[in-house]
Amino acid sequence: MPRLNRANILPFLNWLPQQTRASVGRDALVGLSGAILALPQSIAYALIAGLPPEYGLYAAIVPVIIACLWGSSWHLICGPTAAISIVLFASVSPLAVPGSQDYIGLILLLTFLAGVFQWLLGMLRFGALANFVSHSVVLGFTLGAAVVIALGQVPNLLGLEVPSKATALDSLITLLRHVREFDPASLGLGLATVLLGAALKRWRPRWPTLLITLVLASLTVWGLPHVFGHVQLVQGFVGRLPPFSPLPLDVETVLRLLPSAVAVGMLGLVTSLSIARSLATRSQQMLDANQEIRAQGLSNIFGAWCSGYLSSGSFTRSGLSYEAGAQSPLAGVFSALWVALFAVTGSALIAHIPIPAMAGSIVLISWGLVDIRGIRALWRVSHAEFAVMALTCVATLLLELQTAIYAGVLASLFFYLKRTSRPRVQQWMAGDEEVLKVGGSIFFGASHYLQVRLQRTHGQRVVIEAQQINFIDYSGVEMLHQEARRLLTHGRTLTLRRARAQVVEELKKLEGEDNCPILFED
Missing domain, CATH: 3.30.750.24 (STAS domain)
Structure with a gap:
């Protein structure tokens, strides 16, 4: 284990005293940009996870602050993500009704367990263990998760109430049984959101696409009540800072959630370290992988007690932090503080967002998860790793998501051992x-x-x-x-x-x- 000293206990003291008024001001502006991006994303991801919308905001506050202050990356910004959210939903929805208090408690307990697993890996300096989840597994899982996420939002896009299922195949079969009952107004609003969002992403990629489409959809429903008055809206909530949440720490529940916690914890680490390494290479920063892992673990351990469900590195928010010129991890801290301000003062606005528009926005998010360039490159470089990617993707569609991660890891190890067994x-x-x-x-x-x-x-x-x-x-x-x-x-x-x-x-x-x-x- 690492020797306990100031650098391990309070690592932010190494860089915080070096900040100037100019750098702090710059980070505050970058943090505001990140918050504008995080607000609609966090709400969307909470809905993917089967949680009330406010829990997405909670996950973008305390966990983000801890991960930024205790991590080693200058630009990595954590928070709720689409892939993590769908794994959490698939893991816990068979155990409790999504959105219920029991369900929320189980999600937070799973977050805590995953955080403990991550922190122990970091303390034991097992950072290299995350490398066993190869890039091909991540590509395949992300592709499959994108399909699962999009498929899960189709009922909301159609204005249907369809019970959730554990696998994508079951969800598709259930959806086909009810597809003729769709609501034309909901479908029209959802498709308009998708088309407008896709156009903005293509022609104005730097604009806050998600925020713009949701605002326009909300104004449309408000301005045309005779057409869209029956369309369901996102559930409102009381504005407040993240509340304390006691966890159901009974042994039977812990043991039942432990396999999922390990899988989702490893997935979060792989995602976070991949983003951190990519940005560190571009910024020529020395990255401490074990410190980063410990920070991820701490953020989920303490975040769970503050109503924040499992977070990991965000591709979009981290990239924005780098491109916008963040001077230090304070940019992520300011982003969390801006989100907290909105959670207190602007919560009433959430209740005006139509669910079909939110579903359309989530479909766009899921499309953005698909790395077509990476998949093509994988096919050109290694057919064996492409097979691992394809196997992981198929497993994601046919099995429970945490099982698909294990299947992908085992497939990677099989091909690795097969290759090294013939020196x-x-x-x-x-x-x-x-x-x-x-x-x-x-x-x-x-x-x-x-x-x-x-x-x-x-x-x-x-x-x-x-x-x-x-x-x-x-x-x-x-x-x-x-x-x-x-x-x-x-x-x-x-x-x-x-x-x-x-x-x-x-x-x-x-x-x-x-x-x-x-x-x-x-």
Whole structure:
């Protein structure tokens, strides 16, 4: 674990005293821009998660402040996201009625558990563990989640009340049974929102598209009550700061939510670290992955007690922070404070937003999640990783979302082990020597393949060029000893040439240096 010092306990003290009046003013303006973007997004994501709209705002306040102050990235802005929201909904909706107090309590408990998992990873310096969720898994999950999110909003777009289902396939089947009952006014309003939003994204990408479309839709419903008077509106709420929320910490519930908490916690870390690394490369900042992971964990641990559901890095808000010239993480802190101000003073405005328009906006958000360029690049670079991406996407559509993440991770590990289980071996004869140049580690997955290659040799002296062998485990050590003894019974020898000191040391441990049947050459 990291040694406790000021840098670990209060890392913001390393950069906060360096801020000037000009930099603070700049960050306040950048934070205002981020808040304008975050307000409609947070409300939309809360609805995706099956929560009342105010919980989206709560998730954009306390968790964001903690993640910014305790993290290491200058520009990473956290908060509720579409992918995390749909996983939470899929995980908890079978256990309680969405929007109910029991449901809210379970969502916050899952957030707390995911935060504890993230914090422990950071404290144990297991930041590299997030790398096991490969980029191809993230691409496939995001593509599948985009379809699930869009499909989940189609009933709202059509003005239908359809019960939610655990998988996308079940949702589609249920939707097809009720599709003829659609409301033309709701559909027209939702489609108009989609088309206007798509046009603004194309021609005015820097404008706050989501905010503009929702304001126009609200004005349309208000101005034409004889046409849209029956259209459902977003539920209003009492304006206040995030309230304290006690968590249902009984053992049975904790154990039931734990697998989902691990999956969604890992997904949040992968998303956050990917964004942070990308922006750090562009800003030439040194990033501390373990500190960032600890910050993500703390933000969700304390955020859950302050009514904030699980947050992670936001692509759009982090990109805006960088492009707008944020000087420090204070930009994210100011963004959260602006959102808090709105949560207190502007909550009544939420009740004027029509649900079909919000559904149309969420459909646009889900389309924005699809990384078409990344998918095409993946196909060009690696068909195996493209298969992992496709498998994860299909699993996302057919299975519960947390299960799909595990399926994608297992598929990535399968292809990785398959690739590393056949290390590169170049083989040639040099007089009475038969030389095998091995490029890769000799571990349990690769030892059988290399053993077969050794058993097919015919040279009097079998030599392994070992300078590229970085690691050998017990299975590899035992296999090489076994093959060396087999060769000795036929009057032949096994020699490792130019092996690393660490590899030689491991090979001599098995039977002692004096009894080692393997020869070594520099």
